[in-house]
Amino acid sequence: MADVVIVRECRHGQVRVLFGDIIGVEADIMVIPANNRLAGREGLDERMQVAAGPKLRERCQDIAKERRLLNLQPCGVGEAVVTPGYDLPAKNLIHVVGPDCRRPTQDNFRREMLRNSYQALFNEVNELKDRETIVLPPLGMDVFAYPHREGARMTMEIILPWMDGDVDPGVRMVLIVTHEDNFMNNMKTVYRESEDQFPGVDRTREYRKGKFQ
Numbered sequence: 001m002a003d004v005v006i007v008r009e010c011r012h013g014q015v016r017v018l019f020g021d022i023i024g025v026e027a028d029i030m031v032i033p034a035n036n037r038l039a040g041r042e043g044l045d046e047r048m049q050v051a052a053g054p055k056l057r058e059r060c061q062d063i064a065k066e067r068r069l070l071n072l073q074p075c076g077v078g079e080a081v082v083t084p085g086y087d088l089p090a091k092n093l094i095h096v097v098g099p100d101c102r103r104p105t106q107d108n109f110r111r112e113m114l115r116n117s118y119q120a121l122f123n124e125v126n127e128l129k130d131r132e133t134i135v136l137p138p139l140g141m142d143v144f145a146y147p148h149r150e151g152a153r154m155t156m157e158i159i160l161p162w163m164d165g166d167v168d169p170g171v172r173m174v175l176i177v178t179h180e181d182n183f184m185n186n187m188k189t190v191y192r193e194s195e196d197q198f199p200g201v202d203r204t205r206e207y208r209k210g211k212f213q
Contacts, residue, residue, distance in 0.1 A: 002177050005184065006191055007207040010164035010200035013172035017191075019184050022137055022177040023051045023088065029128060030090035031121060031136035033144065034097050038064050038074040038081070043143035053087040060095070077106065078116030080124045091130050096121045098139035101146050111154065114140050118158045125169065135175040141183055148180075152187040156198055164199035 002020025018025070022044070032048045035041070038060040040049030049056055063081055064074035075081050080096040099106040099113035106113060117139050125131050138155045140146030159174060178184055195202055206212035 002175075004207065005188065005204075007203040007212065008160065008198070008200045009203045009212075010160060012163050012165075012168045013174070014203075015159055015163055015174045015200070016176070017184075017187060018175055018177045019179070020177060021179055022135060023048060025135045025175060025177055026089040027133040027135035027173075027175065028091050028130040029125060029134045030085060030088055030093050031134065031139075032093055032095045033137055033139055033142060034075055034081075034095035035100070036073050036076055036097050038095060044137055045142075048088065051088055052085070052093070056083060056086045056088075056093070059083050077113050078120055080117075080120040082124055082128070090135070092128055094121055094124045096139060098144060099146065100144045101140065102144070110140070110146060111150075114146065114151070114154055115158060118162075122162060122169065125171065131170050133173045133175070134171055135177055138176060138178055138183060138187075141178065141180060148183045148186040149190065152183060152190045153194070155187075156190065156194075160199045 002018035002025055004016055005019050006017035008015045033045050035045060040046050067074050075095060075097050077097050077099060080094050083093045085091050085093050096117050098117040099110040101107040101110055138151060140151055162169060163174060203212045
């Protein structure tokens with residue numbers, strides 16, 4: 001069971017940060033932090049693909065073959081593809097490729113790449129009918145080695161304006177779930193330092209007291 005750490009109310013819905021295992025969190029849409037081969041061979045990507053079952057691997061392999069026939073990567077950095085949820089507790093999965101900061105060429109442009117990755121996610125969300133609840137890990141983290149403090153800040157600077165902007169994305173709940181202690185500690189620090197600068201209204205204390213759902 002994931003524990004709720006931060007609750008923020010935005011114009012169109014809530015954004016919550018949870019500490020725990022994303023694999024057991026139910027949602028309309030679940031996001032998988034994919035690599036550019038859609039191979040699911042390491043880190044959280046691998047664990048999520050294993051949990052989804054063999055049909056997901058088969059589907060990802062089919063997508064990779066189809067795209068290679070067009071001389072394209074299966075899913076490049078800043079791109080996303082949609083598959084069914086299979087054995088994961090979500091109707092649809094969105095596989096998003098963020099920057100791999102273990103590679104200097106990507107690390108140098110990681111901020112722009114990360115924003116592109118989230119935009120690819122948002123674009124795919126807009127195309128799905130069932131999208132009231134989204135659960136996602138912070139993109140670029142885990143084995144992809146995005147710096148945690150910067151990544152925590154950018155995660156909030158990208159997702160909160162999306163949920164608080166002029167255009168309603170049709171999403172009512174965004175659950176950002178991580179099991180990384182270092183990332184969560186940095187997220188708490190970033191949120192404490194900049195809470196009054198982020199879009200939306202903090203509801204964390206009210207939620208903990210049972211005064212806000």
